[in-house]
Amino acid sequence: MNRHPSNLVQVLATLAAACSIASPVHAAIDQPGGSASDAVSVTSVAATGAPAALPTRAIRGPLKVVVSIPPLKGLVEPLLPEGSTIQVLIPPGVSEHAFELSPSKLAAVVKADVVVTVGLGLDVRVEDVLRKRQGGDGQDAEAPLPFQFAQAVGISAAAKADAHDHDHDHDHGAHEHGPECGGGDGHSGDGAADPHVWLDPVLARQFAASVAASIEAGLKQGGASANALERLADAREKLDQQLADLDRDYRAMTEASDAKTVVVAHDAYSRLAARYGFKTAPLAGLHAEEPTPGAIEAAIKALRAHAASHPGVPLVVFVEPQLSRAAADRVAKAAGARVLTLDPLGSGDYVQTMRANLEALRMAMPARRAAPNAVPSRPSPPSQP
Numbered sequence: 001m002n003r004h005p006s007n008l009v010q011v012l013a014t015l016a017a018a019c020s021i022a023s024p025v026h027a028a029i030d031q032p033g034g035s036a037s038d039a040v041s042v043t044s045v046a047a048t049g050a051p052a053a054l055p056t057r058a059i060r061g062p063l064k065v066v067v068s069i070p071p072l073k074g075l076v077e078p079l080l081p082e083g084s085t086i087q088v089l090i091p092p093g094v095s096e097h098a099f100e101l102s103p104s105k106l107a108a109v110v111k112a113d114v115v116v117t118v119g120l121g122l123d124v125r126v127e128d129v130l131r132k133r134q135g136g137d138g139q140d141a142e143a144p145l146p147f148q149f150a151q152a153v154g155i156s157a158a159a160k161a162d163a164h165d166h167d168h169d170h171d172h173g174a175h176e177h178g179p180e181c182g183g184g185d186g187h188s189g190d191g192a193a194d195p196h197v198w199l200d201p202v203l204a205r206q207f208a209a210s211v212a213a214s215i216e217a218g219l220k221q222g223g224a225s226a227n228a229l230e231r232l233a234d235a236r237e238k239l240d241q242q243l244a245d246l247d248r249d250y251r252a253m254t255e256a257s258d259a260k261t262v263v264v265a266h267d268a269y270s271r272l273a274a275r276y277g278f279k280t281a282p283l284a285g286l287h288a289e290e291p292t293p294g295a296i297e298a299a300i301k302a303l304r305a306h307a308a309s310h311p312g313v314p315l316v317v318f319v320e321p322q323l324s325r326a327a328a329d330r331v332a333k334a335a336g337a338r339v340l341t342l343d344p345l346g347s348g349d350y351v352q353t354m355r356a357n358l359e360a361l362r363m364a365m366p367a368r369r370a371a372p373n374a375v376p377s378r379p380s381p382p383s384q385p
Contacts, residue, residue, distance in 0.1 A: 053210060053213065053214070054145075054147050054151065054210050054213070054214040055145055055146065055214065056145070056214040056215070056217045056218045056221070057141070057145060057221065058218055058221035058222035059081060059215065059218035059219050059221070059222045059224065060223070060224075061081065061083070062081055062082065062083035062085070063080055063081060063084040063085075063113040063114055064084070064085055064087075064111065064112045064113045064114075065077075065080060065084060065085065065087070065112060065113065065114045065115075065116065066086070066087050066088075066089060066108050066109050066112040066114070066115045066116070066144070067086060067087070067088055067089070067116040068088075068090065068115075068117045068122070068123035068126050069089070069090050069118065069122075069345055070088050070090065070345045070346050070347055070353075071198045071204075071344075071346060071348075071350045071353065072116045072117075072118070072149065072198065073086055073088050073350075074346070074348055074349050074350025074351060074353070075198070075204055075207060075208045075211065075239075076116055076147070076211055077348075078235045078239050079208070079211055079212050079215055079232060079235055079236060079239065081215070081224075081232075082228075082231070087112075089101065089105050089108070089109070089123075090345070092347065093321060093322060094322060095288050095322040095323060096122060096344065096345060097122075097288045098288075098322075100125075101125050101126065101129070106129060109126060109129045109130070109133075109144070110129065110133050110144070111144075113144060113145065114144055114145045114147055115129075115130055115144040115145070115146055115147070116147040116148075116149075116211075117146070117147070117148050117149070118148070118149045118150065118195055118198065119148040119149055119150030119151060119155075119157075119195070119197075120150045120155065120193045120194070120197070121195055122195035127146070127148075130143070130144060130146050134146075147211060147214070149198060149203075149207050150193075150195075150197060152206065152207045152210035153197060153203045153206045153207055153210075155193065155197060156193070157193045194270055194271055195286075196270070196271060196272075197271060198350070199268060199271060199344060199354075200271040200272055201243055201246045201247040201250060201275075202247055202275060203271070204243055204350065204354075205240060205243035205244065205247065208236075208239050208240065209236075209240065212232065212235075212236040212239075216229065216232055216233075216236075219232065242351045243351070246351060246354055246358075249355075249358060250272075250275075250276050251276055253276075253361065253362055253365065253367075254276040254277055254278050254365060255277075257365035257366060257367055258310060258313075259306070259365045259366065260277070260278040260279050260365065261278070261279045261281060261303075261305075262278065262279070262280055262281070262316065262318060262361065262364045262365070263280075263282075263283065263299045263302060263303060263316070263317045263337070264280050264318045264342060265282070265283055265284060265288075265319050265320040265323050265325075265328060265342070266282055266283065266284035266285065266287075266288040266289075266320065266323065267280070267282035267284065267286045268286075268288075268320075268344045269282075269342070269344075278365065281298060281299045281302040281303075282295070282299075283295050283296065283299055283327050283331065284327075288322075288323055291327040296327055296330060296331055299317070299331045299335075300331050300335050303315050303317070303331070303335035303337055304335055307335070307336075312369075313364075313366060314337075314338060314363060314364065314366070315332075315335055315336060315337035315338065315364075316337055316338050316364035317331050317332040317337045317338070317339050317340075318339075318340055318341065318360065318364075319339055319340070319342075320341065320342060320343060320344060321341065321343055321345075322344075322345065325339065338363070340360050340363055342357050342360055343356065343357065
């Protein structure tokens, strides 16, 4: 895929102005060379287990990939051709709701072969860059391929009939929220879709399957060797098994516990909670707004009610590395709770991050204890002849 420097400068300058970036962008642009991803007409590839497909084009070597948030790196990087590079736009310690695009990151987006976003309004600036780079008809063969998580798993911002847009057997109403938050149905109070789709391991597994299918099709179109296709198949199988194990372990943890309410820093975990049948009491709303007094009071009441109904179960308030913990500390002090961490982003290793979150949640939802006077049953003696 050949790049056109003059076009890139023009696109970046326009986007920088739109994003209110004062620094010049010309110095951030390198003279582009040839690309490993040769353009062909964009096609759709059906991905088993995913309700929608991602676009593809012929791949003839390593790819330059940009992802908007760290979890996407862990779901995409294992599947890339050898020698590929991947860049995460959001820096460590920054909330997914607050990151800005610098001139160098604007350049990285425009010059990438593939750009991976979440969708549902989370990374709208990145998607604006892609749309402007692709042109009016969206068929510019020189533009990066857009991989969107929400598209891959068939979730639309406008779809409200089935708020989570996936099959599960848990109660959608099983969430507690502060007054400023939406219900536990995948939408905020104003009807916006919950963009935290990556925190649901089942959806993450569907997304990875769709990415793998697109890359496989691109490799075949580019005449990849049998070894390259075998390497992808092995990587896809390994990642799929890791995500299946993650789903199994989350399900086992919640099914083994009678404690079903957790206080979280912001309303990022409704999809996870709906998937596995527990409740969340968020201090801040869907977009991590500053916690309101009403939300703080509601969280304290939820913890006290939880303590009354589950004596002996530790009370926990979860904070996030990317957000202030002041409100959480206030709630924990008032309710006599511990403060632990749930990290919605991590550092780029999706499975490791979600396993760390699983162990943190296990502290708030420990396995039920056997009845104190329960006597283990003994096998009946064999009958006498």
